[in-house]
Amino acid sequence: MAIQVWDYRAEYEVERDDVLAAVDQVMRSGRLILGESVASFEKEFAGYCGASHGVGVGSGTDALMLALRALDIQAGDEVITTSNTAIPTVSAIVSAGGTPRFVDIEPDTYLMDATRLEAAITSRTRCIIPVHLFGQCVDMDTVTAIAGRHGIAVLEDCAQSAGATHRGRRAGSMSRVAALSFYPTKILGGYGDGGMVVTSDAALAARLRRLRVYGTDKTYYAEEHGYNSRLDELQAEILRRKLRRIETYIERRRELAGRYDEQLRGSGLTLPQSSRHNRHVYHLYVVRHQARDAIVKALAARDISVGIHYPWPIHRMRAYAYLGYREGSLPAAEKAARAVFSLPMYPSLTTADQDRVCEALLEIVPEVSAA
Ligand SMILES: Cc1ncc(COP(=O)(O)O)c(C=O)c1O
Numbered sequence: 001m002a003i004q005v006w007d008y009r010a011e012y013e014v015e016r017d018d019v020l021a022a023v024d025q026v027m028r029s030g031r032l033i034l035g036e037s038v039a040s041f042e043k044e045f046a047g048y049c050g051a052s053h054g055v056g057v058g059s060g061t062d063a064l065m066l067a068l069r070a071l072d073i074q075a076g077d078e079v080i081t082t083s084n085t086a087i088p089t090v091s092a093i094v095s096a097g098g099t100p101r102f103v104d105i106e107p108d109t110y111l112m113d114a115t116r117l118e119a120a121i122t123s124r125t126r127c128i129i130p131v132h133l134f135g136q137c138v139d140m141d142t143v144t145a146i147a148g149r150h151g152i153a154v155l156e157d158c159a160q161s162a163g164a165t166h167r168g169r170r171a172g173s174m175s176r177v178a179a180l181s182f183y184p185t186k187i188l189g190g191y192g193d194g195g196m197v198v199t200s201d202a203a204l205a206a207r208l209r210r211l212r213v214y215g216t217d218k219t220y221y222a223e224e225h226g227y228n229s230r231l232d233e234l235q236a237e238i239l240r241r242k243l244r245r246i247e248t249y250i251e252r253r254r255e256l257a258g259r260y261d262e263q264l265r266g267s268g269l270t271l272p273q274s275s276r277h278n279r280h281v282y283h284l285y286v287v288r289h290q291a292r293d294a295i296v297k298a299l300a301a302r303d304i305s306v307g308i309h310y311p312w313p314i315h316r317m318r319a320y321a322y323l324g325y326r327e328g329s330l331p332a333a334e335k336a337a338r339a340v341f342s343l344p345m346y347p348s349l350t351t352a353d354q355d356r357v358c359e360a361l362l363e364i365v366p367e368v369s370a371a
Helices: 009-029 036-049 060-070 087-095 114-120 140-150 202-211 233-243 246-264 292-301 318-323 331-339 351-370
Strands: 053-057 078-082 099-103 125-128 153-157 177-181 195-199 216-218 285-288 340-343
Touching (some): 009 036, 009 233, 036 053, 036 177, 036 195, 036 233, 053 060, 060 087, 060 195, 060 202, 078 087, 099 318, 114 140, 125 140, 140 153, 195 202, 246 351, 292 340, 292 351, 331 340
Parallel strands (some): 078 099, 078 125, 153 177
Antiparallel strands (some): 053 195, 177 195, 285 340
């Protein structure tokens, strides 16, 4: 049997009754858009993240873009993030009218190297987006201190890190505003697209509610240029019910990560490094090896699929070449892109399948290293 890097079907079988009950509840409610389920889920999920307000939107990408709009990012304003992230972190900046600027990553954790921020700040810098990548948080104390000194807003990209903590604080509670994704693979995954902006700033939340519905506060009258980006009732009700199980999902991911750590220690792979200040939620279990491509190929021959997060740093993509970065501009991000790959990781992955992945790697890695 093939082993996928991610698969929702086993989980669905277990949770099917609850998912179908959620669908039925919404279908019978008479309200499909911005009703009770969205309102309740917004409160509950924002509370889980340690924030006062939640605004459900169409995707994590929209959550980032709308948050930047709500922060009044204007054309020419610079927003600092990393190049080793999902494309939407950067596309959201451009969609909001901003100019992305990159700092390099820490080679061990692949996270934003916050000590490089100060040097990247210019008179045009308006926002910093630390990306809590793969399930663990950026060093937010350093980010917050630098941003505070310069009067720059911070927007956490928590798309991969719902439930992660840094020095005991939840992802999404450590900045003025934060963006989360409910894309199916995520820690709290829906059955389609969805996202949320969380904040403890009531005025910002009100602005976001306006921006997600054509810029309107009242029907058919736009106060400002807005969008249509709403989390729908069906996803919200399913996610609301799944939220009650989020700690179980996270614990299982952490357990699987612990098993990988144990079995793959000494394998020749570089295993994920977690800061001692972090509770890592392992959205992805990312390992590194110089012979990555040969290993991935050999795994595929055994019907084991892995992911690569990410094969190209954003600054080396054609879409963002205009930003002026070159090969060598961000060496740690470029180096990671050549060597990382992500092992199967999702709560319903069985330990038997995980053992098969480990056994395969323990055979393959020494072989390719010797070749
Ligand atoms: C780091 C990061 N930011 C933003 C997003 C965007 O989320 P979505 O796919 O819900 O638009 C994703 C997910 O792909 C992500 O991994």
